[in-house]
Amino acid sequence: MSYKTLIGLEIHVELNTNTKIFCGCSTEFGKEPNTQVCPVCLGLPGSLPIINEKVIEYGIKAGLALNCKIANKVNMDRKNYFYQDLVKGFQTTQYYNPLCENGYLNIENEGSNKKIRIKRIHIEEDTGKSIYDKERNILLDYNRCGVPLIEIVTEPDINSSKELSIFLENLKQIIEYIEVSDCKMEEGSLRCDVNINIVDENNNIKTEIVELKNLNSFKNAIRAVEYEESRHIELLKYKKIGSKETRRWDESENKTLAMRSKEDALDYRYFPEPDIVNVLLNEDMISDIEKSLPELPHDKKIRFIDKYELSEYDVEILIADKKIANFFEETLNYTKEAKQVANWITGDMLRRLNDSKIKIDNIKFESKDLGELINYISNGDINNSTAKDIFRRMFEQGERPKVIIEDLGLKQINDDKELRLIVKEILSQNQDAVNEYKQGKDKVLGFLVGQIMKATKGKANPKKINNILLEMVSKA
């Protein structure tokens, strides 16, 4: 038996513009219900929408980043249906002429490349939010009405949950890079519906497409897909194809449940929105936006590997977050040790950021400080374990490395004369150990080094100490 999974996605991304798509109301998340509303976003009689140009710009940005063809004008349509949180009886969206079409996103799975086609990206408004209280009353919050969205629709080119996971991660990374959304799934700023069915390639029988809704995390999307894959295969084993329906993922039960059948699908009676005049998009505007796009993750990855001779593994960690990648490159303005910088960022820095749940924007030290610290190490002014202590203080208190070193007198002792005096002192205090060495017990050297380090509070240059100790212990 040979089964092939077909997955297509509809991803809603909330754009992080300051104001809504058709009015000047704020889009800030988490405000008191129904405080960020006006006649326009409430769709009150007589109110008219005015399209926010930032929304068009952000939509084009997303389209260009995903290799789409951009339309030459923006026209909106109405999608008519009734729901309590839909204020106008229709949602203003794009149906006939999406802003962006025919793009793609390349993903890399186990070393091989694959192109996932993007069918379309269109702009639309979000609807309000229904909240059910304990008595099953419906409470309505319209703050979200008119928050701008883009909907990204893919062709059914994703063939496994692994590919799904890679695609979603890549897409999220790109959206974050171009800074059109903060992609917070928990706040609903990135929502994903999955369309899935399976073909039995031996006899070319397909199951009916199922739409999976309410997937509030990537993890749930993947688990729901895996559940559906096995459910569909089970159907095919018995020569069944299931039914065209919408299902939701039940996290507590670990399975998908049918919500409604596609048979009673609504007729949305789409037609062009007469209240918004078409906005013409000229080539200059689009090429200006294209020029303003930042380096995208894939290009950055290739450049980092090439330019800084880093491992693919390290680079992937560095570029996962654009701000981390920027911090890396900024640090290189102050030191030449790219590999060292990468190690410090992917190691101590990210671990401490994660542990303390701090975002890089709020980090207390600057890239300049990290560069300085690394230079102290490579100049031999401090050793690695001292450096780790200094880094901790930089991270916790935001002090400059130079200040910490001077403050604690941590600078490494490199002066031969000074080191010889210290070694001499230690040897005279540990005559027994010296004798043992002379009797052939090499192990005591480690003990002696430890004593020296203890006496110097770890400041002695370890390389030099080794040489001096070897030379002096036999003479002692």
Added chain:
Amino acid sequence: MDLTHLTIHDLIDLLRKKEINSQDIVKSYLKRISETESDLNSFISVFEDYAIKRAKQVDDTIIRMKTISDLAGIPCSIKDNIMVEGFKTTCASKMMKDFIAPYDATVSKKLKEDGAIIIGKNNMDEFAMGSSNETSYFNSTKNPVDKSRVPGGSSGGSAASVASRQVLFSIASSTGGSVRQPASYCGVVGLKPTYGLISRYGLVSFASSLDQIGIITKNVEDCAIVLNSVSGNDKFDSTSINREKENYREYLIDNIKGMKIGIPREYFGSEVDERIREKVLEEIMFLERLGANIDEISLPTTEYALSAYYIISLVEASSNLGRFDGIRYGYRSDNYSSIEDLIIKNRSEGFGEEVKKRILIGNYFLSSSNYEKYYEKACKIRTLLKNEYENIFRKYDVLITPTTINLPFKLGSKESNGEYGHILDKLTTPANLVGIPAMTIPCGKIDNLPIGMQIMSNRLNEKAIFKIAYAYEKNKVC
């Protein structure tokens, strides 16, 4: 002196000479309303206290300021589908009977800024759907000329209030002819300007791509004065035209020598009352005597305009009325079993028959299986029509036609019936579909009932209309 017999221009003159004040004017008109309203029913609400208070404020301003704007202290009324903050906007519907406007329409705001005094809200056909004012939840308005007859629709209340001297002017709305037809029936001047010249912000939408706010006045000069106040770009309406403001009073020139007038034969067909046809042609001959050049022309696509209008207006209306679900405002039913049931009951009980019929037909045209068959074709006709009119206006300054196919009919007669009723809009709908300006001016009477002459011009060429209308009004001895 009875102030209600004067024009806006006369009153402003008296105000400037300090012979009267705004409170005198407002009081005269409020008195006139109280004497006539029980017969006419042209208002849904009258703001007596507010009007007097505003008049005092205006008088104070006049004392302080040296200049007086052209509408300062002038009482007007507004059709009840346009928002005036703090007052009811009912759209003459049970659905909206208690709705208090939470904001001002742009026109209301402009009128207030210019010192006009909004004295009340006019009766109309429910949600502007109708040609006789008989679909109003608040009972029909009577035609002041003959109270057994309709004032026309849907701005019948507005036309009746101007014709009966209850106000000096009224702000109304037109989707297919709702300003011109009632103005013609009541014997007053009615203007539907170029689409986008007056902001629609705050006008409860019927059919967005056709709706336009219009003006009803006693004469052409008053119309120009009001248009000066309420026209202009509005950043709250994306369909609003962005261009420099004109002074329409400058076009009140009593000389039309050499102007070219087209007489489109499609507007003089057999459905037009023969007496109206002859009378309008006679008045056109009069304009020729004043020096205009007259040609008979043809606009063949006009025959399909009514069907296209019917489809587009109902499609847009079915969608625009979707917001009236009784959830956030409007009529709410008492007994329901689910949220779906609540919305269904709110709409079934809150809307009148004509409105429900139009919503259903609109949804039928728009359903996925009918979209191409009806809506797309209607849009194509509209494009053809636009091209045809654009071409003709390369050669002609204005087109002149009758405004209506008939004389004001009796309340409750067969013309009130929707099936027959919509042919009544035949001569007025093309201007709405094409978005061009059109004005009706009174041009005589038949059996003591007024008839109107329609003057259309190219987009943004209100100037030509004002010239012709003014010259006619000035020289005609009626």
